[in-house]
Amino acid sequence: xxxxxxxxxxxxxxxxxxxxxxxxxxxxxxxxxxxxxxxxxxxxxxxxxxxxxxxxxxxxxxxxxxxxxxxxxxxxxxxxxxxxxxxxxxxxxxxxxxxxxxxxxxxxxxxxxxxxxxxxxxxxxxxxxxxxxxxxxxxxxxxxxxxxxxxxxxxxxxxxxxxxxxxxxxxxxxxxxxxxxxxxxxxxxxxxxxxxxxxxxxxxxxxxxxxxxxxxxxxxxxxxxxxxxxxxxxxxxxxxxxxxxxxxxxxxxxxxxxxxxxxxxxxxxxxxxxxxxxxxxxxxxxxxxx
Amino acid sequence: xxxxxxxxxxxxxxxxxxxxxxxxxxxxxxxxxxxxxxxxxxxxxxxxxxxxxxxxxxxxxxxxxxxxxxxxxxxxxxxxxxxxxxxxxxxxxxxxxxxxxxxxxxxxxxxxxxxxxxxxxxxxxxxxxxxxxxxxxxxxxxxxxxxxxxxxxxxxxxxxxxxxxxxxxxxxxxxxxxxxxxxxxxxxxxxxxxxxxxxxxxxxxxxxxxxxxxxxxxxxxxxxxxxxxxxx
Numbered sequence: 001x002x003x004x005x006x007x008x009x010x011x012x013x014x015x016x017x018x019x020x021x022x023x024x025x026x027x028x029x030x031x032x033x034x035x036x037x038x039x040x041x042x043x044x045x046x047x048x049x050x051x052x053x054x055x056x057x058x059x060x061x062x063x064x065x066x067x068x069x070x071x072x073x074x075x076x077x078x079x080x081x082x083x084x085x086x087x088x089x090x091x092x093x094x095x096x097x098x099x100x101x102x103x104x105x106x107x108x109x110x111x112x113x114x115x116x117x118x119x120x121x122x123x124x125x126x127x128x129x130x131x132x133x134x135x136x137x138x139x140x141x142x143x144x145x146x147x148x149x150x151x152x153x154x155x156x157x158x159x160x161x162x163x164x165x166x167x168x169x170x171x172x173x174x175x176x177x178x179x180x181x182x183x184x185x186x187x188x189x190x191x192x193x194x195x196x197x198x199x200x201x202x203x204x205x206x207x208x209x210x211x212x213x214x215x216x217x218x219x220x221x222x223x224x225x226x227x228x229x230x231x232x233x234x235x236x237x238x239x240x241x242x243x244x245x246x247x248x249x250x251x252x253x254x255x256x257x258x259x260x261x262x263x264x265x266x267x268x269x270x271x272x273x274x275x276x277x278x279x280x281x282x283x284x285x286x287x288x289x290x
Numbered sequence: 291x292x293x294x295x296x297x298x299x300x301x302x303x304x305x306x307x308x309x310x311x312x313x314x315x316x317x318x319x320x321x322x323x324x325x326x327x328x329x330x331x332x333x334x335x336x337x338x339x340x341x342x343x344x345x346x347x348x349x350x351x352x353x354x355x356x357x358x359x360x361x362x363x364x365x366x367x368x369x370x371x372x373x374x375x376x377x378x379x380x381x382x383x384x385x386x387x388x389x390x391x392x393x394x395x396x397x398x399x400x401x402x403x404x405x406x407x408x409x410x411x412x413x414x415x416x417x418x419x420x421x422x423x424x425x426x427x428x429x430x431x432x433x434x435x436x437x438x439x440x441x442x443x444x445x446x447x448x449x450x451x452x453x454x455x456x457x458x459x460x461x462x463x464x465x466x467x468x469x470x471x472x473x474x475x476x477x478x479x480x481x482x483x484x485x486x487x488x489x490x491x492x493x494x495x496x497x498x499x500x501x502x503x504x505x506x507x508x509x510x511x512x513x514x515x516x517x518x519x520x521x522x
Contacts, residue, residue, distance in 0.1 A: 175381075
């Protein structure tokens with residue numbers, strides 16, 4: 001029963017990883033930019049929410065929509081003001097600039113909030129759980145996060161598949177120059193993609209802030225989890241990313257169950273490396289070439 | 291006033307000069323053909339009109355308005371639409387989605403998906419197929435349809451017949467009159483001289499970045515055109 005419990009917790013954790021990862025995958029898909037600041041951009045919304053909660057004294061759940069709007073704007077401006085200049089100039093330029101952004105965010109947060117761990121207090125819901133039997137219980141909060149990840153991925157699929165903007169995203173992803181020749185302003189599309197990426201990350205970042213504590217230096221670890229979820233799932237597939245997140249989450253919780261909690265992250269990485277060796281394209285990769 | 295005027299434009303790729311003082315005028319409602327060998331500068335000229343390249347010297351006027359520093363997407367808004375070399379359809383999008391992308395700027399006019407399916411009936415049964423799986427001829431029809439969806443005043447066609455079977459080339463050239471009737475002006479680049487000269491109102495022959503011959507196709511003998519084409 002402990003094993004089943006660990007697996008269930010791992011699946012729920014996977015939803016959270018997917019929330020971090022789909023934004024990374026969206027940005028890479030539309031502009032081939034490897035965003036090394038993505039991990040820190042999962043931490044930033046938690047601090048934005050913290051400031052809102054401190055200023056307005058409301059439940060952190062209410063801060064989520066406001067923080068989403070703020071982070072969308074941050075993403076849009078970051079892309080138009082800075083990152084648009086590195087798109088299409090090779091991988092190295094993007095890596096260096098986003099690494100720089102990562103440093104700026106980390107150190108900015110350290111200056112503003114110190115290295116102490118912070119938390120967002122949502123009240124009773126944090127401790128409520130559904131008891132299935134004596135030894136298996138599912139926390140409401142992890143369950144809500146998991147369900148949110150499904151809602152977000154479904155919404156993203158509908159947005160990409162059914163709307164004019166989503167169609168433009170996919171066209172730009174296929175062929176930038178041809179997209180411009182069809183009247184698409186790629187600079188605007190990239191900025192919206194970055195905005196949407198951060199909007200999604202906000203949901204994961206703030207929910208994680210409610211579920212556990214956070215500090216300014218957690219970003220790099222989350223970046224790696226996000227990368228692993230995307231790669232295990234396969235590029236270009238949002239449901240694949242959810243699957244990747246779940247595989248990673250389950251590997252971590254089962255690893256902890258088997259060898260003790262110190263092994264959790266290492267086992268997750270090992271499973272990732274094994275999958276990378278035998279199925280480097282991921283499980284649900286969707287790639288089309290002309 | 292001509293629809294498109296290129297005034298002594300010089301265009302470079304970094305240090306390499308691809309066009310030398312090109313001047314030409316395209317009148318509203320005509321088919322203007324640019325012919326010439328590989329590397330003569332025809333495609334460079336089209337890319338400059340579309341906004342992919344910017345002339346280092348000279349001007350481009352569209353409907354009397356200078357456009358040489360306008361981004362590509364704004365030129366589409368003005369009514370300049372492209373059928374790029376190599377077709378460049380969006381491989382992961384369906385045929386229908388490719389057409390809808392063509393209408394991204396929402397210009398008003400006679401063209402919509404129904405009109406395109408009527409012009410190229412071969413696309414109708416393929417509407418839900420991914421463009422990646424289409425044959426070369428189907429992709430070319432799609433690329434033209436997609437450009438028409440922008441309801442262009444000027445449509446730029448780059449090497450439309452390259453690599454296509456003669457029957458497909460005929461079908462594409464057969465669509466030209468309908469396009470003209472619906473208010474398009476066609477600026478077409480071709481290596482295949484025979485087809486395009488049969489329909490063009492004006493022709494310009496490019497040779498090593500310069501125009502070696504320009505006028506009405508009927509005014510020249512085959513020998514004159516061959517000489518201008520190969521520079522002999």
